[in-house]
Amino acid sequence: xxxxxxxxxxxxxxxxxxxxxxxxxxxxxxxxxxxxxxxxxxxxxxxxxxxxxxxxxxxxxxxxxxxxxxxxxxxxxxxxxxxxxxxxxxxxxxxxxxxxxxxxxxxxxxxxxxxxxxxxxxxxxxxxxxxxxxxxxxxxxxxxxxxxxxxxxxxxxxxxxxxxxxxxxxxxxxxxxxxxxxxxxxxxxxxxxxxxxxxxxxxxxxxxxxxxxxxxxxxxxxxxxxxxxxxxxxxxxxxxxxxxxxxxxxxxxxxxxxxxxxxxxxxxxxxxxxxxxxxxxxxxxxxxxxxxxxxxxxxxxxxxxxxxxxxxxxxxxxxxxxxxxxxxxxxxxxxxxxx
Ligand code: CP3
Numbered sequence: 001x002x003x004x005x006x007x008x009x010x011x012x013x014x015x016x017x018x019x020x021x022x023x024x025x026x027x028x029x030x031x032x033x034x035x036x037x038x039x040x041x042x043x044x045x046x047x048x049x050x051x052x053x054x055x056x057x058x059x060x061x062x063x064x065x066x067x068x069x070x071x072x073x074x075x076x077x078x079x080x081x082x083x084x085x086x087x088x089x090x091x092x093x094x095x096x097x098x099x100x101x102x103x104x105x106x107x108x109x110x111x112x113x114x115x116x117x118x119x120x121x122x123x124x125x126x127x128x129x130x131x132x133x134x135x136x137x138x139x140x141x142x143x144x145x146x147x148x149x150x151x152x153x154x155x156x157x158x159x160x161x162x163x164x165x166x167x168x169x170x171x172x173x174x175x176x177x178x179x180x181x182x183x184x185x186x187x188x189x190x191x192x193x194x195x196x197x198x199x200x201x202x203x204x205x206x207x208x209x210x211x212x213x214x215x216x217x218x219x220x221x222x223x224x225x226x227x228x229x230x231x232x233x234x235x236x237x238x239x240x241x242x243x244x245x246x247x248x249x250x251x252x253x254x255x256x257x258x259x260x261x262x263x264x265x266x267x268x269x270x271x272x273x274x275x276x277x278x279x280x281x282x283x284x285x286x287x288x289x290x291x292x293x294x295x296x297x298x299x300x301x302x303x304x305x306x307x308x309x310x311x312x313x314x315x316x317x318x319x320x321x322x323x324x325x326x327x328x329x330x331x332x333x334x335x336x337x338x339x
Contacts, residue, residue: 003065004134004194007304008231008252008272014336016297016305017065018329019136020322021198021235021255021275022312023058024070028319030057041086042078045071051120052127059129061319062326065306066134066194069121069187073140073198076176076183077149079114080105094152102175110179111186118190125191137192139180141199141236142173142217149176155201166209173217181224188228195225196233196255203238214239215248222251233274237311243268258310262299272304279309282317286324293328301336 001009003017025031031054038044045051054070074092078084080102083095111118125135140148146169147155150162162168184195197218205213214236225232231252238257239245246254246269256265258278265273281292296307307329313322 002132002134002193004306005231007306008194010272010304013302013304014333016300016307016329016333016336018307018326019064019066019068020058020309020313021068023062023064023068023322024054025313026315027313027317027322028057028061030061041072042075042084045075046116048116048120048123051117052123055120055124056127056129059133062322064133064326066136067124067130068136068138068196069117069124069192071117071120071138073138073145073200074148075114075117076139076145076179079110079183080179082149091154091157092148094148096152097149099172102172105179107179107182110182114183114186118186121187121190121192134193135191136194136196136233137184137187138196138198139183139221141197141202141214141234142176142180142221143205143213144199144201145176145180146172147201147204155204159204163204166212170212173213177217177220180221184221184225185228188225188230192230194231194233196235197221197251199234199236199239202236203240207240211248215245219249222249226252235275246271253306255308256310260310262296266299266303272306273300274306275308276310277308279311279314279317282309282321282325283314286321289321289325290328293325294332297329297332 003015006012006015007017034050034054051070055067058064059067074084077094082097085093087093151160202214222232233253233255234249234251235255236245238259242254242260242265253272253274255275256273258276262276277292277296281289
């Protein structure tokens with residue numbers, strides 16, 4: 001069994017495996033080199049040879065316990081025919097949404113458009129570099145994908161009024177769910193060992209809408225993933241009540257963000273936990289990194305825990321600080337295996 005699966009299935013509570021969200025990304029010089037020659041981000045995500053190389057870059061450099069497929073949560077709107085561009089220093093910009101096209105989209109056409117993603121997963125899975133490691137596939141949470149589709153850019157930039165149209169949201173979520181489930185199924189069929197659901201904008205939803213906008217659609221997706229005998233990690237960033245979320249949705253693992261107090265999590269949640277540390281800590285100094293890494297490791301010492309961050313690695317992070325972080329986590333593991 002892989003180290004991460006041992007944690008998920010509670011076979012070993014002292015072992016603390018590690019991987020990082022955005023471990024393949026702009027902080028890595030070897031990624032930037034490829035990116036400079038591939039200006040179209042979507043096209044890059046549809047190039048299996050390059051995707052394989054990028055996915056394995058952090059494994060080669062750091063030997064993390066898992067690889068996450070290099071792709072994006074916005075590949076699903078792309079598969080549904082919405083145009084997308086990643087504008088430099090701005091972020092994603094989506095074209096207008098045609099509801100009829102989405103409702104009438106054939107699963108076969110969706111699958112065909114995203115087939116290079118599935119071929120990439122198949123190719124990465126064959127690599128010896130990830131023997132005894134997990135390959136993580138992922139989707140955006142239904143709510144977060146809907147936010148990008150309707151808002152057409154990051155909510156950090158602006159928040160359109162359309163996001164208060166409740167009947168439209170509930171109608172659209174049903175269609176999005178169908179394709180998210182299909183996307184998960186094809187990723188698993190081609191070799192994804194674990195699925196992570198990134199609900200980056202879960203924190204925008206008001207309490208009174210949580211059940212309809214987040215809980216119900218996400219629960220359905222988690223259940224479907226579990227019927228494929230594949231564990232599901234949920235990351236509902238900035239959600240107010242992690243305990244209610246876990247009790248309702250029942251994922252295999254909950255990834256916490258950096259605003260939540262890890263002590264309240266360890267005391268109130270009894271499923272495996274992942275992540276938590278603020279990625280900005282990695283921009284400071286070794287002393288601070290050591291203090292916070294040991295803080296998270298000691299809090300979750302006797303709880304099934306996968307080391308990760310409370311959001312993705314920031315582009316300004318020094319690759320040597322990541323190396324240092326790995327050294328600390330590995331040292332902790334060595335010490336606890338001797339005791
Ligand atoms: O984690 C990994 O290493 C796997 C690959 C991955 C990417 N995006 C690659 C990427 C994953 C898991 C994602 C998820 C994703 N994408 C999320 C959820 C997690 C989160 O960050 O909240 C979201 C909201 C997106 C949408 C997205 N993609 C945005 C808003 C942006 C632009 C802002 C940014 O961070 O650059 C992207 C682009 C993107 N996705 C990059 C990478 C490596 C940067 C591309 C570049 O300019 O080189």
